[in-house]
Amino acid sequence: xxxxxxxxxxxxxxxxxxxxxxxxxxxxxxxxxxxxxxxxxxxxxxxxxxxxxxxxxxxxxxxxxxxxxxxxxxxxxxxxxxxxxxxxxxxxxxxxxxxxxxxxxxxxxxxxxxxxxxxxxxxxxxxxxxxxxxxxxxxxxxxxxxxxxxxxxxxxxxxxxxxxxxxxxxxxxxxxxxxxxxxxxxxxxxxxxxxxxxxxxxxxxxxxxxxxxxxxxxxxxxxxxxxxxxxxxxxxxxxxxxxxxxxxxxxxxxxx
Numbered sequence: 414x415x416x417x418x419x420x421x422x423x424x425x426x427x428x429x430x431x432x433x434x435x436x437x438x439x440x441x442x443x444x445x446x447x448x449x450x451x452x453x454x455x456x457x458x459x460x461x462x463x464x465x466x467x468x469x470x471x472x473x474x475x476x477x478x479x480x481x482x483x484x485x486x487x488x489x490x491x492x493x494x495x496x497x498x499x500x501x502x503x504x505x506x507x508x509x510x511x512x513x514x515x516x517x518x519x520x521x522x523x524x525x526x527x528x529x530x531x532x533x534x535x536x537x538x539x540x541x542x543x544x545x546x547x548x549x550x551x552x553x554x555x556x557x558x559x560x561x562x563x564x565x566x567x568x569x570x571x572x573x574x575x576x577x578x579x580x581x582x583x584x585x586x587x588x589x590x591x592x593x594x595x596x597x598x599x600x601x602x603x604x605x606x607x608x609x610x611x612x613x614x615x616x617x618x619x620x621x622x623x624x625x626x627x628x629x630x631x632x633x634x635x636x637x638x639x640x641x642x643x644x645x646x647x648x649x650x651x652x653x654x655x656x657x658x659x660x661x662x663x664x665x666x667x668x669x
Contacts, residue, residue, distance in 0.1 A: 429499025435461030
């Protein structure tokens with residue numbers, strides 16, 4: 414597993430990125446936070462510079478590999494931040510190892526509720542680009558609300574050049590089906606019910622991902638639950654509104 418570290422002292426923070434992205438998603442956040450905290454960002458399996466398996470890895474096994482990295486780097490009882498798919502791992506981690514986390518921050522993620530109907534299939538990565546110009550045009554459309562720095566970072570670290578001259582995403586299609594166990598969907602609410610640490614859910618104000626029903630069920634299920642909405646941000650809150658994201662994380666960390 415590939416990872417990045419910032420800072421040398423202070424409370425420990427571990428950050429898990431969203432689908433198709435990588436640990437560099439948190440560059441802006443971590444550079445600022447490293448003045449007061451230690452930050453560890455991990456490339457999930459199938460993403461960034463981490464191993465690219467030919468078959469999907471179960472959510473439990475994947476989460477345990479993440480735990481191994483955290484322990485190896487000696488990040489003790491950290492605040493765990495999980496963005497989107499990283500939030501799935503955050504929920505499973507907090508459920509399985511409640512004594513090993515201080516707090517959990519979910520970024521624009523909460524499990525589906527039964528009233529939402531059929532599961533929407535994830536959009537696979539686009540086909541390889543034939544030129545840097547074509548790739549940049551896609552990034553500008555796809556990540557139109559990213560700050561310029563965030564978009565440039567994403568462009569630099571999400572893509573790789575192939576021997577035939579094309580440019581493709583580093584993340585693999587096999588990594589998209591993460592909320593399964595032995596090929597079958599798992600009930601994430603069974604994990605949520607076992608969470609005992611304080612939880613903050615940060616929602617993008619313009620993101621359709623988190624429904625009112627999901628928020629209400631999180632409130633009912635988690636004893637120490639907090640919620641904040643970042644206006645003007647999409648699903649990609651850390652990249653759309655890095656200052657607001659950091660402000661809300663800092664505030665939650667300092668809460669007693």
